[in-house]
Amino acid sequence: MADVPSRVTPQRIAAMTAGGWWKNETLEAYLDRWARERPTKPAIVDAMGRLTWQELARAAERVAHGLAAAGIGPGDVVSCQLPNCNEWIILALATIELGAVLNPIPPTYRANELRFILNALEARALVVPARFRNHDHAAMAVELRADTRSLRDVFVVRGSPGEGMRSFTWLTDTAWERREGRRPLAGTDPNAVSEVVFTSGTTGEPKGVMHTANTALAIVYPLVERLGFSERDVALMSSTFGHQTGYLYGYGLTLLLGSTGVWLDVWNAEEAARLIEAERVTYTMGATPFLQDLTYSPAVDQRDLSSLRLFISAGAAIPRKLVQDARKRLRCAISAGWGMSENGLVTCNGLDDPDEKVFGTDGRPLPGMDVAVVGDDGEILPAAR
Secondary structure, three states, X not given: XXXXXXXXXXXXXXXXXXXXXXXXXXXXXXXXXXXXXXXXXXXXXXXXXXXXXXXXXXXXXXXHHHHHHOOOOOOOEEEEOOOOOHHHHHHHHHHHHHOOEEEEOOOOOOHHHHHXXXXXXXXXXXXXXXXXXXXXXXXXXXXXXXXXXXXXXXXXXXOOOOOOOEEOHHHHOOOHXXXXXXXXXXXOOOOOEEEEEEOOOOOOOOXXXXXXXXXXXXXXXXXXXXXXXXXXXXXXXXXXXXXXXXXXXXXXXXXXXXXXXXXXXXXXXXXXXXXXHHHOOOEEEEOHHHHHHHHOOOHHHHOOOOOOOEEEEEOOOOOHHHHHHXXXXXXOEXXXXXXXXXXXXXXXXXXXXXXXXXXXXXXXXXXXXOXXXXXXXOOEOOOOX
């Protein structure tokens, strides 16, 4: 990745650590812990199958060694444009073990957006599905390789790779971790950049937001306490891992808790209801249209959704009536929130907030977040203005 100045100075590290916001840990440590303590518990589930925590740990280690065998090393950027699937999680964890930088990209982006991102980051590898939602990602990758000088490897998931590419099974089906002469995996410093996610670019060209393990996990810790998360929870995540909603609160939160994550690659309210019933899902998170679709779906009356305790909704204003109807029909708590790629959730409702707050606000700031209301002149306004 191009040399970009970081704001993670020794002084900032010391201050954030002393304040208890940064714990100087990575998700790799949690993966190892859950593989030891709950090896047979389901960790991740998608339409193609499921992996236990022990199986997930082994798969991530293998892929990390496979990436190393392909010449990818610490600090190299691995761009990933997969839909929500188990391979995405395996790859993300493998980059941590290797010390590489993960660049999640929404599957809806096309050649122009990818060309900009890959060149900006000097990406070393790209991982794509063969096809997704009638788009030929493997063919698009052929075009991108010609325009991205740094891009040397393309791995294709669930389909045939194009010329000069490799199938993702090249990483998963070879016992790289047993090869003689393999080098130890470097791991990731919790204060080194480990993720770069690009904003949607609504105010200009997309901007790359850099996160370390410390800055990303510090966003998630406070939510665990406010919304009562535990290892008993089961997530349903259809919000793409290519944005921070899916990345932090699907992937990150599941790893942090040692719970179970269920992935849905294309949002569909009827399929979501089926999965909630079948997998005993306890929480999900998505934009307002997701909440609306599920609330008014006939499947709500046809499926047993009694396990669902929480729907977190962010990304757009939520009409008061929708929140009221959702609480009545889904029979779960609704937590409206607001956030950014840089910060994750900044505000959200708690489980015991009064109705007037739940129906009419995006909650209160999470611990560690400061919110100010300013006037046209940029000056902070006094309370009640």
